[in-house]
Amino acid sequence: MKDFFKGSSLKVLIIAVVVLLGLAIYTATAGGTFIAGLLGLVSAPMQSIATDVTGGVTEFFDLESYSKEELKALVERLQQERSALAQQLVDYEDKKRENEQLKQQLQIAELEPENKMCSATVIGRDPNDVFAGFSIDQGSLSGVSVGDPVITGQGLVGVVSQVYATSSVVTCLLSEDLQVAAVSIDREESGVVTSSVITASSGLLRLNYLSSETKLEEGDIITTSGAGGSYPANIIIGQVQSVEKSENDISKYAVIKPYEDLAHVKDVQVIISFPGKGEEAPTLPVGGEDHAKEDGE
Amino acid sequence: MRDFNRVIRYLAYTLELLVLFMLQETPGLLPPIYGVRPVLLLPAVVAIALFEEEVPAMAFGILGGLFCDFGLGCGLGFHGAVLAILCFLISLQSRSIMQVNLATALLTGLWAIGLTICAQWFFLYYFKYSLPQYAFTHHYLPKFFYTLLFLPLLYYLNRGLYQAVRAQDR
Numbered sequence: 001m002k003d004f005f006k007g008s009s010l011k012v013l014i015i016a017v018v019v020l021l022g023l024a025i026y027t028a029t030a031g032g033t034f035i036a037g038l039l040g041l042v043s044a045p046m047q048s049i050a051t052d053v054t055g056g057v058t059e060f061f062d063l064e065s066y067s068k069e070e071l072k073a074l075v076e077r078l079q080q081e082r083s084a085l086a087q088q089l090v091d092y093e094d095k096k097r098e099n100e101q102l103k104q105q106l107q108i109a110e111l112e113p114e115n116k117m118c119s120a121t122v123i124g125r126d127p128n129d130v131f132a133g134f135s136i137d138q139g140s141l142s143g144v145s146v147g148d149p150v151i152t153g154q155g156l157v158g159v160v161s162q163v164y165a166t167s168s169v170v171t172c173l174l175s176e177d178l179q180v181a182a183v184s185i186d187r188e189e190s191g192v193v194t195s196s197v198i199t200a201s202s203g204l205l206r207l208n209y210l211s212s213e214t215k216l217e218e219g220d221i222i223t224t225s226g227a228g229g230s231y232p233a234n235i236i237i238g239q240v241q242s243v244e245k246s247e248n249d250i251s252k253y254a255v256i257k258p259y260e261d262l263a264h265v266k267d268v269q270v271i272i273s274f275p276g277k278g279e280e281a282p283t284l285p286v287g288g289e290d291h292a293k294e295d296g297e
Numbered sequence: 298m299r300d301f302n303r304v305i306r307y308l309a310y311t312l313e314l315l316v317l318f319m320l321q322e323t324p325g326l327l328p329p330i331y332g333v334r335p336v337l338l339l340p341a342v343v344a345i346a347l348f349e350e351e352v353p354a355m356a357f358g359i360l361g362g363l364f365c366d367f368g369l370g371c372g373l374g375f376h377g378a379v380l381a382i383l384c385f386l387i388s389l390q391s392r393s394i395m396q397v398n399l400a401t402a403l404l405t406g407l408w409a410i411g412l413t414i415c416a417q418w419f420f421l422y423y424f425k426y427s428l429p430q431y432a433f434t435h436h437y438l439p440k441f442f443y444t445l446l447f448l449p450l451l452y453y454l455n456r457g458l459y460q461a462v463r464a465q466d467r
Contacts, residue, residue: 009351013385016355017378020362024374039367043318050323124322126368127334128417130426130436133370134324162370169370176426197432201332264324 040139040164047123047167048137055266115232116273118142120150122266123167131175131200132263133158138270139166147230149271154260155236156180156224157268168270173237174200174262181227182207182237186220193222193237193256203263205238207254214252216243222256232274306462310345310357313454317341318364331439338365339380339410340448344455346384347391347402358384371421379416383409399452406448414441 027036066074120142124135138144140163148160150170159178162169171177173195180193191207199206207222220240226233238258246253317337320326327334342361346354362377369376387405395401418437423429 009385012352013355013381016359016381020359020374020378020381022374024366024372024378026372027374028372035363036367036373039363043315043322043364043367046315046319047322050319050326054323054326122324124368125324125334126370127321127327127336127440128365128369130422130432135322135368135370171370197426197428197436201435266324 036162037164040167044123044135044137044139044164044167047135048121051121051123114273114275115271116143118144118270118272120144120168120268120270122268130197131177131195132172133161133175134170134172134265136168136170136268136270137166139164139168141165142270143272144168144270145272149231149235149274150268151235151271152260152265152268155238155258156231157258157260157262157265159230160270170268172262173205173258174203176200180231180237181225182222183225184216184220184240185223185234187215187217189214189216190225190227191254199255203258203261204241205256205258207240207256208246208251210243210252210254212250212252214243214254216240216254218242220254222254226276229276232271232276302462306458307353309458309462310455311360313458314338314341314357314361314364318368322368330443331435333436333440333443335444335447336365336440337444337447337451338362339413339444340406340451341455342380342384343387343406343409343448344402344451346387347397347405347452348455348459349388350392351385351388354384354388355381358382369421375420376413376417379413383412397456399449402452403445403448406445410444410448411441414444 023035118138120136120138122134123137126133126135136144136150144160144163146160146163149156150158150160156173158170158172158175160168161171161177173180173193176195176197178193178195181190182193183190189210191209193205193207195205207216210216218240222237222240224231224233224235224237236259238256241255241257243252243254321335321337338361342358345357349357358380359377362375362380363373365376365380366373387409390405391397391401414437418429418433422432422437426432
C-alpha cells in the first residue's frame, strides 16, 4: 500500500482522470470530437451488420411463433382494414379532385413540398438512455446535421442530436429534452408536446398548455404546427388518448398516443431540409394572405 | 515472448469490449426486463480489472467508459473517468486485499457497478430531468440487477483468457 502512494500508478490515474474530465467538459460544450468520430467510424459498420443479422433472426422467429389460426385471423383482420381504407381512399380522391378544381377557380398558388429526405436504419439503442434514444447509419457524409427531424411513415419519432461521419444519434420524441409545437387538425387548438420518464415508460406523450375549455377529444389527430422552424408543419405525432386537468394550474393537457411504437423503430427518414427550416415564426403559404383577405371581405 | 503474450491479451480484451459494445447496442438482441437492458461493458471492465495490474486495468476501464459515452451520445469522458478510478481501485483491491474468486468478483461487481449506475443517475439524470426517484427505481435499479447477472459469465471468460495467455507466458 505504501508503494502505491509512492509509485507512478497513482500519478497516471490522476492525469488520466483530469484529461477525461477535461474531455467531458469540452465535448459537452463544443460537441463532437475526433475520438467520438473515430469510435463512430469503427463501430457503425459492425453495428449495422449486427442489427441486420439480429433483425433477420428475430423476424424468422416472430413468423414461426404465429399459429395457423392466428395467421388466418391476422389475414382476415388486415383484409377488413384494407376494405375500409379503400373506401376512405375513394373519398379522399374525390375531395382531392374537388380541392384542385376550387384552387384553379380561386387561382391559389401552392408551395410545392420541398422536404429533402434521407433514408436510414436504426443500428443501435443504448441501454443507458432512459428515453429510448437510438443511433442511425447515416451521418454528415449523407448531409445529416444536428436538429434534423426524424420521421417514419407513421409520424415524427425524434431529432438528430449528435452527428458523426457515418452515423448519428437521435433523441427520441419520448425524451424530456424535446419540446414540439403541435396542433390539432380537427379542433385547431395548439400546444406543446413534451414527455417525462413516466409517460416515456408507457410510450406516451403529453400535449401541454391547453385551455381549460379545450374541445379536444379522444381520437383527435395531433400534428406538428411548424411554429419555430424546427419541424415541418403537418407531420403526424399521434392521437389523443385522454384529456386531463393539469397538476399545477387550471390548464389542461392531453395524453397523446403516437402512431409509431417509438421504442422499437427500425427504419426512419431524416428530413435534411424543408421549407421554413430555422425560421423563428411560422410563415403563411403563398396565397394564404390573399385567401385571408378574401375571408375577411 | 512475455511482451508478445501481453499484447495478445490486451488485443483480446479490446476485441471483447468492442464485441460487447455491439451486443449491448444492437436493438432486439438482449430482451428487456422491466423495460431495461443490461450494460455489458460494466461487468466486462470489472472482470478485466480483477486480473490485470492497476494501469492496464485503468486503461481498459477508460476504453469501456468511452464506448459507454459514445453509445449514450453524452459528453465523451464521463464514464471513462468513473470507470478509470473504479478499475484502478478494483485492481489494487484484488492484488493487495482479497483473493480473486467468483464470490469476491460478485462482491466487487456489486459495489463497482452500483457506484457507476448511481453516478449515472446523479450526474446525468438528477439535475437535468424531472422525477429522479421514479427514474431511479424504474430504470436505474432494474438495470443494475440485470447488468449484474452477466458478471459470472464475463468473470469466467476473462479468467480463462488471462490464465490461457499467462500459462503460455510461463
